[in-house]
Amino acid sequence: MELKPVGPTAQAPAQRFTGDVYLTMIYDGQDPSRMNVSLVRFTPGARSNWHRHAVGQTLHVTEGVGLVGTRDGQVVRVRAGDTLICPPDEEHWHGAAANTFMSHFSILEKRSDGGDPTTWLEPVDDEAYDTANQK
Numbered sequence: 001m002e003l004k005p006v007g008p009t010a011q012a013p014a015q016r017f018t019g020d021v022y023l024t025m026i027y028d029g030q031d032p033s034r035m036n037v038s039l040v041r042f043t044p045g046a047r048s049n050w051h052r053h054a055v056g057q058t059l060h061v062t063e064g065v066g067l068v069g070t071r072d073g074q075v076v077r078v079r080a081g082d083t084l085i086c087p088p089d090e091e092h093w094h095g096a097a098a099n100t101f102m103s104h105f106s107i108l109e110k111r112s113d114g115g116d117p118t119t120w121l122e123p124v125d126d127e128a129y130d131t132a133n134q135k
C-alpha cells in the first residue's frame with residue numbers, strides 16, 4: 001500500500017472555467033494505469049467551459065446541486081450522491097447551480113496514445129447558464 005497525503009488544491013484556470021472553481025488531484029495513474037481522479041469544487045454560479053473527453057468521464061456528486069448540459073439542450077440537475085456518466089466525445093459542461101455550491105469527483109481514463117484526454121472549448125455564456133438554471 002501507499003499512503004498519499006492530502007495534496008494541494010489549486011484554483012481552476014480562467015481559460016477553462018467561469019467563476020471560482022477549485023481542483024484537487026486525487027490520483028493520476030502511471031502506465032499501465034490510465035486512471036485519473038480529481039475532486040472539483042464549484043462555488044455558486046461557477047461552471048466549466050464546454051469540453052469533451054476522449055474516453056468519457058464519470059462524475060460523482062459529493063455536495064450540493066449542480067447542472068450538466070449537452071449540445072442538444074438537455075440539462076441534468078444533479079445532487080449529492082448522484083453519478084453521471086458522460087460518454088466519449090460528447091460535448092458537455094458541468095457546474096454548480098446558481099445559488100449553491102457543488103462538488104464532484106471527476107473519474108476519467110487517459111487516452112491509450114498518451115494524448116490529452118480532454119478537449120476544451122468555449123465558455124458557457126451567462127444567457128445559456130441562466131436558461132439551464134431554469135430547467
Ligand code: MN
Nearest residue numbers: 051053057086
Ligand atoms: Mn467533463
